[in-house]
Amino acid sequence: MAQDIFYDSDADLSLLDGKTVAILGYGSQGHAHALNLKDSGVDVVVGLRPDSSSRAKAEEAGLEVLDIADAASRGDAVMILLPDEKQAEVWETDIADGIAPGNLLLFAHGFSIHFEQIAPPAGVDVGMVAPKGPGHLVRRQYEEGNGVPCLMAVHQDASGDAHGLVLAYASGIGGGRAAVIETTFKDECETDLFGEQAVLCGGASELVRAGFETLVEAGYDPRLAYFECLHELKLIADLMYEKGIQGMRYSISNTAEYGDMTRGKRVIGEESRAAMKEILGEIQSGEFAREWIGENRAGGENLARMREEGKNHKVEKVGKDLRDMMPWVDQEF
Numbered sequence: 001m002a003q004d005i006f007y008d009s010d011a012d013l014s015l016l017d018g019k020t021v022a023i024l025g026y027g028s029q030g031h032a033h034a035l036n037l038k039d040s041g042v043d044v045v046v047g048l049r050p051d052s053s054s055r056a057k058a059e060e061a062g063l064e065v066l067d068i069a070d071a072a073s074r075g076d077a078v079m080i081l082l083p084d085e086k087q088a089e090v091w092e093t094d095i096a097d098g099i100a101p102g103n104l105l106l107f108a109h110g111f112s113i114h115f116e117q118i119a120p121p122a123g124v125d126v127g128m129v130a131p132k133g134p135g136h137l138v139r140r141q142y143e144e145g146n147g148v149p150c151l152m153a154v155h156q157d158a159s160g161d162a163h164g165l166v167l168a169y170a171s172g173i174g175g176g177r178a179a180v181i182e183t184t185f186k187d188e189c190e191t192d193l194f195g196e197q198a199v200l201c202g203g204a205s206e207l208v209r210a211g212f213e214t215l216v217e218a219g220y221d222p223r224l225a226y227f228e229c230l231h232e233l234k235l236i237a238d239l240m241y242e243k244g245i246q247g248m249r250y251s252i253s254n255t256a257e258y259g260d261m262t263r264g265k266r267v268i269g270e271e272s273r274a275a276m277k278e279i280l281g282e283i284q285s286g287e288f289a290r291e292w293i294g295e296n297r298a299g300g301e302n303l304a305r306m307r308e309e310g311k312n313h314k315v316e317k318v319g320k321d322l323r324d325m326m327p328w329v330d331q332e333f
């Protein structure tokens, strides 16, 4: 098998010498990529909307800020760190004209390319560097001398140097200090969507709500239900993150461990596994992407309604009151 995992020792940051990297967007990922690359000695410009509230922040951090179209045309490498659902529109209005043959177009998620929302011209290298963590962690780990592992992929190699350039970028944001794993736009995109829908976000949110509602409907104090079904999830997630599932089981009580192993499969049983397969199928067929793109084209009404409904769930009201008594809980960033 060809090498598919890389470190700083495999990367040649000098491939970016004399090149300008344009970072479009200064949100979670944008600020981290721009600042880490700058600190790695790369020539960076940031592209933002004229009215963006991030302008002042980026300038204060010593970065040169241009309008999106100017940054896209200035950059030899252009990293698109805008929300996935906005990328196609901004590509048409502000980015495409600035992308010339020989440039490198970069993404941090495979959605726009894999679902053909953006069709880059021939003659351009197209790659991905996707850190496996939120931007604040990407920045903080870099400042502390560490790095967050990244996925990388090459979708189009027009120059013959795309692999080296993408790896250099990943190294510049600190990824090579941990590991840079090579994959494809398709696999990154499909696994990322599946993880967030079935396990991390969709699965976990509904698991918490279902447990909370079961206790409250049975007449238990909602505050106890909140602690047992939501608050303590972090403690368990932290143990899994640090030591895996068996390490978590080692740390909990024997009673909890026995209950875990004898009851868990009844909660996530055949029905849940079948739903997971169905959800994966909708991702692979493009059905989810079509739905999400359609939702945005129609103005995002369903998203707004579901957000409103979510805010009114009892677990939020109880949680707010309890978190106010634990001010240390939400002070991490």
Ligand code: NAD
Residues within 6 Å of the ligand: 024, 025, 026, 027, 028, 029, 030, 048, 049, 052, 054, 068, 080, 081, 082, 083, 084, 086, 090, 108, 109, 130, 131, 132, 133, 134, 135
């Ligand atoms: P974000 O929402 O934090 O930031 C988006 C930036 O784009 C902001 O600066 C915002 O002002 C700007 N913006 C929004 N709409 C715009 C528009 N219409 N025109 C111009 N600028 C606009 O986004 P993010 O979470 O940093 O995500 C960026 C990319 O990184 C996405 O492709 C995402 O999938 C990927 N990614 C995110 C994470 C994460 O944990 N946040 C992790 C890995 C990859």
Ligand code: MG
Residues within 6 Å of the ligand: 109, 192, 193, 196
């Ligand atoms: Mg995602």
Ligand code: MG
Residues within 6 Å of the ligand: 228
């Ligand atoms: Mg308990």
